[in-house]
Amino acid sequence: MKNYAFKQATGTIDFTLTNDYMFRAVLERNQKVLKALICSLLHLEPSIIRSVEITNPITLGDCKEDKDFILDIHVALNDDTDINLEMQVKRQSYWTERSLSYLCRTFDRLTEGENYDEAKAAIHIGILDFTPFPAIPEFYASHKLMNVKNHHIYSSKFILNVLDLTQIDIATEEDKAYRIDYWARLFKAQTWEDIKMVAEKDENLCEASESLYMLNTDDITRQKCRARQEQLIREEKMKRKINTLTSENATLTYENETLTQENEALKKLLEANNISY
Numbered sequence: 275m276k277n278y279a280f281k282q283a284t285g286t287i288d289f290t291l292t293n294d295y296m297f298r299a300v301l302e303r304n305q306k307v308l309k310a311l312i313c314s315l316l317h318l319e320p321s322i323i324r325s326v327e328i329t330n331p332i333t334l335g336d337c338k339e340d341k342d343f344i345l346d347i348h349v350a351l352n353d354d355t356d357i358n359l360e361m362q363v364k365r366q367s368y369w370t371e372r373s374l375s376y377l378c379r380t381f382d383r384l385t386e387g388e389n390y391d392e393a394k395a396a397i398h399i400g401i402l403d404f405t406p407f408p409a410i411p412e413f414y415a416s417h418k419l420m421n422v423k424n425h426h427i428y429s430s431k432f433i434l435n436v437l438d439l440t441q442i443d444i445a446t447e448e449d450k451a452y453r454i455d456y457w458a459r460l461f462k463a464q465t466w467e468d469i470k471m472v473a474e475k476d477e478n479l480c481e482a483s484e485s486l487y488m489l490n491t492d493d494i495t496r497q498k499c500r501a502r503q504e505q506l507i508r509e510e511k512m513k514r515k516i517n518t519l520t521s522e523n524a525t526l527t528y529e530n531e532t533l534t535q536e537n538e539a540l541k542k543l544l545e546a547n548n549i550s551y
Contacts, residue, residue: 280487283466288490289499291461291482292403292439294345296489296499297361301347302331304485310478312351314452315399315414315435324352345502346376355395356380361461363403363439364506373400377434395431401461403439413441413458414449453479 289296301308309326312318330348346360358380366372381396405411416435419428437454439462445455456472460479463469469486473479489495 279491280466280484281470283470283487286465287463287469287486289496289503290464291486292361292363293499293502294361294363295502296486296495297401297461298332298345298347299489299495299498300482300485301359302328303489304481307478307482307485308349310481311457312349312357314454314457315437316397317448317452322352326351329356348380355397356383358396358398359401360399361401364510365404369400369402369406373398373434373436377432381432393431395433397433397435399435399437401437401439403462405438405440406436411438411441411444412436413438413443413445414454 291297291300301311305326308328309320309323312326313320313323327350328347329350346358349357349359351357358376360376362369377396377398380398381393384390384393414435414437416433418430418434419432420426421428437458439458442455442458442462445458449455453476456476456479459472460469460482463472466487469483473483
């Protein structure tokens with residue numbers, strides 16, 4: 275650990291790596307960390323990576339409104355693979371459809387005049403703080419198009435990976451061999467003591483931790499991280515309000531239908547007894 279101040283840090287981390295603005299800020303600040311994370315998640319040796327670049331960078335800390343920021347990260351790997359990397363801690367009931375949409379956009383980037391065989395491999399990596407398929411929990415999963423009869427892979431250029439931060443305890447030996455469980459613990463760490471314990475024996479995790487520490491001391495980055503947290507809180511409140519209104523509307527609709535049925539029944543009863551109404 276090179277940073278003396280970081281080595282002395284104690285207590286709660288104000289803005290952890292599960293804050294998607296902080297997650298992006300750390301990876302934009304430190305390409306070594308970006309490369310190491312990609313190697314871990316894609317099971318690659320560092321020597322295989324000739325180039326890795328974020329192709330949709332933001333100016334960290336500029337004065338744009340937070341809604342203008344695209345917080346999923348587009349990464350070009352070796353000029354032959356496009357990666358969409360996303361930190362998502364808020365439970366999404368429509369995660370499957372959302373991730374497929376992102377993956378399709380990542381793949382469909384041929385320009386006019388290019389041949390289909392020039393299409394780059396597309397990989398969407400979702401880092402989630404919830405379990406997308408509760409009936410079949412898995413720490414790290416990779417999905418490809420596959421023939422359902424003989425399991426033949428239709429194409430290795432269309433891949434969707436999911437890292438579930440809530441399932442670290444069921445990481446496989448392969449996950450551990452690529453230290454994906456260490457990255458997950460780094461993302462989930464809530465205190466500087468926890469993060470140093472995870473990072474102390476790995477140079478890349480230490481680099482990520484020191485970048486996290488430095489950005490937690492930067493006033494503008496802190497403002498952006500706080501604004502992002504507040505935005506998510508507002509969205510959650512709005513979602514609850516919409517759900518409440520939808521439920522109330524359904525109740526009113528049911529009550530109205532019941533009254534209508536009762537009125538019709540009363541009308542028929544009066545008619546049967548020749549009573550005017």
